[in-house]
Amino acid sequence: MAATTLHGRRIAFLATDGVEEVEYTRPREAVENAGATAELVSLKPGKIQAFDHLDHGGTYDVEATVADADADRYDGLVLPGGVANPDFLRTDPDAVRFVRAFFDAGKPVGVICHGPWTLVEADVVRGRRITSWPSLRTDLTNAGATWVDEPVVTDDGLVSSRKPDDLPAFCAKIVEEFAEGRH
Secondary structure, three states: OOOOOOOOOEEEEEOOOOEEHHHHHHHHHHHHHOOOEEEEEEOOOOEEEEEEOOEEEEEEEOOEEOOOOOHHHOOEEEEOOOOHHHHHHOOOHHHHHHHHHHHHOOOOEEEEOOOHHHHHHOOOOOOOEEOOOHHHHHHHHHOOOEEOOOOEEEEOOEEEEOOHHHHHHHHHHHHHHHHHOOO
16 A cells, blocks of 8 residues: 555554553554554553563553544544553543544544454444454344354445454555545
8 A cells, every 4th residue: 555545644543551462553553554644542641551461561651542532533533452451441531532532533443353342342242243353252242233254344444353363454454444534
């Protein structure tokens, strides 16, 4: 895709401590390479601690707190996985509100691995086809989603993937959906 595919677009990455590092860095690199401005939105100012599975990874500067963030400022949202990251996010009312606002506005959202836990809490998966890390299957099904085991699934602007191995397909698809805009 051309480097200007997402020129002028702003993409929020909602993550906190415990984010799976590669599920944050690779999608961010993909949208930035396509011309977008990416911004790390988190629960608190400062830095977040990423992980490589169960090992500490790098730390990343928070660019906005979710309590102060306005979904209207962004053209799309990415929810990286990691086990702890979405577990913290789904218990934060501001994070849940922020996620729901993207769906209410019909803006594209990308989610990978354990990231859909926050979507369940925001009550935005009902009637949607989605994939995730396999252990979320029951949670997503109970929340009204149709869970499938595929590398990347797109449903009306919602792009989902299962794991880091799916990142090439996931990154290509989020860039495509962000370029299409509202759904």
